[in-house]
Amino acid sequence: MSRALPPQELAERLQQGDRHALARAITLVESTLEKDQVAADELFAHLKSPASPSFRLGITGAPGVGKSTFIDTFGTHLCDQGHRVAVLAIDPSSPTSGGSLLGDKTRMDQLSLRDSAFIRPSPASTVLGGLAIATSAAARLCEAAGYDFIIIETVGTGQSERHVVDVADAVLLLVEPGGGDGLQASKRGLIEHADFIAVTKADGDLRALAEKTLMEFTHAPSAYTPRLPARSRTFHLLSMHDPASVASVSVEIAAFAELARPHQPAWRSQQAESEFLQVMERTLIERVRSHPLIQAQAQAYASAEHVRRLPFVLAKQTIDQLLVDKAE
Numbered sequence: 001m002s003r004a005l006p007p008q009e010l011a012e013r014l015q016q017g018d019r020h021a022l023a024r025a026i027t028l029v030e031s032t033l034e035k036d037q038v039a040a041d042e043l044f045a046h047l048k049s050p051a052s053p054s055f056r057l058g059i060t061g062a063p064g065v066g067k068s069t070f071i072d073t074f075g076t077h078l079c080d081q082g083h084r085v086a087v088l089a090i091d092p093s094s095p096t097s098g099g100s101l102l103g104d105k106t107r108m109d110q111l112s113l114r115d116s117a118f119i120r121p122s123p124a125s126t127v128l129g130g131l132a133i134a135t136s137a138a139a140r141l142c143e144a145a146g147y148d149f150i151i152i153e154t155v156g157t158g159q160s161e162r163h164v165v166d167v168a169d170a171v172l173l174l175v176e177p178g179g180g181d182g183l184q185a186s187k188r189g190l191i192e193h194a195d196f197i198a199v200t201k202a203d204g205d206l207r208a209l210a211e212k213t214l215m216e217f218t219h220a221p222s223a224y225t226p227r228l229p230a231r232s233r234t235f236h237l238l239s240m241h242d243p244a245s246v247a248s249v250s251v252e253i254a255a256f257a258e259l260a261r262p263h264q265p266a267w268r269s270q271q272a273e274s275e276f277l278q279v280m281e282r283t284l285i286e287r288v289r290s291h292p293l294i295q296a297q298a299q300a301y302a303s304a305e306h307v308r309r310l311p312f313v314l315a316k317q318t319i320d321q322l323l324v325d326k327a328e
Contacts, residue, residue: 079111090135135152
């Protein structure tokens with residue numbers, strides 16, 4: 001597969017379960033080249049709707065909390081149960097060079113050996129929200145390739161990782177022992193959307209602190225609204241040295257996935273709308289920033305206007321002028 005494949009042939013190979021075709025297709029949708037974006041659009045036109053949707057689990061948490069380690073164990077467990085598992089791991093990018101280490105795959109040594117698993121690290125680039133710009137499209141490609149369980153691992157840089165909620169069917173938040181008292185927990189935006197919360201490293205000297213942290217999160221006030229009727233979020237202690245703790249989380253996620261099936265068509269529609277609006281917002285920002293009028297106003301503000309003008313009012317006036325010019 002060294003030669004470039006036509007979109008139709010790439011779609012056919014992908015839907016036959018060809019991992020190299022899937023990798024190439026994801027590379028295509030991640031490309032910013034216009035010719036690649038046209039080809040990617042044609043590729044999606046040739047994809048058939050899956051017989052049943054995959055289940056998408058978003059996993060988030062601060063760096064070092066153990067996301068990759070958990071995914072390695074959990075994903076291997078899913079493979080043992082007969083699932084085909086795809087992992088989309090989003091790595092942080094340098095704001096200077098734009099490069100990423102893309103090291104998540106190396107930390108999933110068990111899962112990476114499974115024929116029924118596919119692991120794809122992708123750079124976050126300049127996108128905020130914990131995901132890459134093409135994460136949703138990549139998830140759809142994995143679904144078309146026959147992966148019935150898709151794990152989306154966020155960058156893990158802070159509280160702003162809200163976008164995983166718009167892509168996943170459920171969200172697991174991993175927290176370290178001592179990772180936040182109840183009051184702070186109630187303030188974190190992502191906590192309001194986490195369907196499962198697990199305190200990691202709950203063993204050895206950290207066991208008592210992990211139990212205390214879990215209790216604080218369990219009793220903290222929260223604006224969480226269950227995605228599924230009559231189902232509350234669940235809280236867990238997690239230790240990679242205790243298979244039973246991983247099994248406990250797995251059972252809850254499996255039960256959630258089964259109950260989610262009737263709701264997934266509606267969720268997919270909502271996810272598609274969110275995806276379109278996010279891409280539209282990013283595209284508009286890129287177009288506006290490069291417009292000559294915007295560039296001229298930015299330079300004027302930097303040289304003199306900032307002394308006697310607020311950027312909020314000037315920016316609004318500039319956008320209004322831009323829209324009037326376009327209308328005429």
